Amino acid sequence: MAKVLTPRSESYAQWYNDLVIKAGLAENSAVRGCMVIKPYGYAIWEKMQRVLDDMFKETGHQNAYFPLFIPKSFFSKEADHVEGFAKECAVVTHYRLKNNPDGKGVVVDPDAKLEEEYIVRPTSETIIWNTYRDWIQSYRDLPIKINQWANVVRWEMRTRLFLRTAEFLWQEGHTAHATREEAIEEAETMLKVYADFAEKYMAMPVLQGYKTASERFAGAVETLTIEALMQDGKALQSGTSHFLGQNFARVFDVRFQSKEGKEEFVWATSWGVSTRLMGALIMSHSDDNGLVLPPKLAPVQVVIVPIYKKEEELKQIVEQADKIASALKKHGVSVKVDDDDKHKPGWKFAQYELQGVPVRLAIGPRDLQNGTVELARRDTLTKEVLPVEGIDNRIAELLDDIQNNIYQRALNFRKENTHTVDTYDEFKKVLNEKGGFILAHWDGSDETEEKIKQETKATIRCIPIDSNPEPGKCMVTGKPSRQRVVFAVSY
RNA sequence: CGGGGUAUAGCACAGCCCGGUUAGUGUGCCUGCUUUGGGAGCAGGAGGUCGCAGGUUCGAAUCCUGCUACCCCGACCA
Known part of the structure; x- marks a missing residue:
């Protein structure tokens, strides 16, 4: 088989780049440092989003949306926060273009200079706490537990697809509480949510812990983190949850009147995971043949590839494949029957391996005759021929096995390393x-x-x-x- | 922002040092036939202002100057 990926042993970094591009997850764009997330990559991200979003709602959060632009003055209020982010901010200075008086194209209209410049959000604490001031008067207004799905911009010097890009997608939770204890509990709860998500859905074991002062989020009192180990022995920070104390409440003057009638500053948390999780997912499980996806996040869990000589055979095989597909769908399994005649089976096998589809079924004339299918597992790269009878139950169980297996494999790797x-x-x-x-x-x-x-x-x-x-x-x-x-x- | 490299067909590259037919190879694409249980074969075909702007020259992908973009290595960072 022709290798399309640089082997990991040769260059792990190159392997990663090859994989992201060849599997159709993302590519570099015409904009420096900004990626295009392609449909297959985005489908995985959407699955992550859906699961996380449900987890956030179950823990009492609601979604909302705050502006992309943050007035520079808001941003500069919290000293540590500024220091942490100032060096990587995109700044909006004008609001209009005009035709170039010297000829072709357009130029920034110098008459359209903004009175106050805007920062493109690198994170939203400031705009959100400025807003919370108006929302909070009494302890009865608390807690506020909000999440937003958004893009943010951090002007990075060196970027890598998913792992570090100038613009990335994420969610940021921002909560406001009456007591220190409640805020700490919130930060800890959300770290647990992230750890659960990483382990149960991404099949990626994570360490949970506190960041040291130097690694802490700019403006936080404590930063909690989940850390995963990649196959090359490097760690990847995969999610963070911050206890912000009263830092943002103080600078944005967010106070509430307690039950006892005392005026106090509000306690805060924020927490986030980003499209970096895509990088974590890739580097946790994949091999030299391509992506290995945990069934719970795979956009397609089972692909069925017909093998045929004549049109007539194809028709019968597809009939059989559709039958299996609808049985699988009753188990909630996502299936694709690939009857595209553009490519031969060998090409498809390689392609679905590259894209990490957990289970592949092949059905040929021989199978039709014998009442069998060939089943291949992506995680172990093993194949076996099984009776069609009861294949749906078998696969439903197998998907769980695969999910567990790749988690166990990653856990063993971490133990060994x-x-x-x-x-x-x-x-x-x-x-x-x-x-x-x-x-x-x-x-x-x-x-x-x-x-x-x-x-x-x-x-x-x-x-x-x-x-x-x-x-x-x-x-x-x-x-x-x-x-x-x-x-x-x-x- | 320092140090190095690259820019030629959708993609991957050769050609440049030493200027000179119609700019080539692989792959992908189109058409047809044969194929289809691990990235098919043959035949025919389409596709390029050689990154951009100047300059040198009878003549520039090739030499010179400037610009821009991207990649790798460092410093910074989710």
Whole structure:
């Protein structure tokens, strides 16, 4: 079979690029740093959205929509927030074009300069908290639990499809609470939602934990994160949930009157996952033949490929295929019968493997005669011939098996690539030779964290949420450490 | 924003150093026939202002200048 992807062993980065493009997920656009998400890629994103959206609604959130543009003055109110995002903001300065007086094309009309410039949102805390001020007077107005699905812009120097693009799609939850405890609980709840989604739907195991001060969201008191391990041993931050304290309430003057008649600042959270999850999904499961999708997120779960010589045979096979398809649909399984005569079966096999369709059925004249179908699993690349009778039940179960199998496989990979070390030498050695997650003691200081980052490129991915922490001594300074933290080189 | 590279048919590339027929190869596309259980074969055909703007020259894809875009490596980051 002709390989269309660069093998992972040769270049993981190239393999990733090849896969995203060849599987029809996304491509680079005419706009620097901005991708076009193609129909197949978008279909996966839509499935993610649907599941997450349901999870948000079940946890008491409602969707709303806030503006793309944020007045510069709003943005500059929260000092840390500005510092974090200022360097990557797109700015709108004018509102009109005019014909170029010197000839062809159009130019910005200098007379149409905005009184106050707008920032294209890199995130929406400021516009939302400015709005919440008007919505909140009393504790009876709380909590407010809102989510928005939106695009945001962060002007990145170097971009990679899905993993880091100048414009990306995401959801951002923004909640307002009467008490500190309730806000913290909200941030923790949403982290659990993300972890659940990652593990149960994406089949991607994640570590949950706190970010260190240097990795924290700009403007947050605490940032919680889910961290996943990619096949090349690098970590990918896949979702974050922030406890914002009263930082945004203070600068936007959002106060409420408590039951006791006291005026207090509102407590806040925000949380988000983005199209970066697409990158996480790809790099968790896929192989040198292409994408491997968990059945729960696959736009097409089963594809049926007819194999035939004569038109007449095709007709009979498609009849059989349609029968199987409608039986499967009763189980809620999404099926495609590919009777397109543009390509031969071999081409289709390769193509559906590239696109990660979990189960492929092939039906030929021989099967018609024997009452069988050939079933191929994408996750194991194995094939078997099975009776048509009861195939729908068999496949419904198989899809669950596949979902579990790829989760288990990813979990095993993570276990094999998680190492515990006690000395800095050992740390460097493991990092160089194996990569992956490294559990080590750290004294809690910014200086030590920075030193390790400078010397090894590894960062603290998270301080795990651990009910049973193991105290020890920092591998670099020997100072006391409350618990092990997770290091890795990250995307 | 530094360092390197690339720009020629839908896509992937050769040609450029050393200027000179009608700019070529693979793949994809169109037509026909044969094929179809792992990316089919043969025959015929369509498709290019050689990234853009100048310059040198009798003549430029090729040499020179400027610009733009993209890719890779760094710094920054979800």
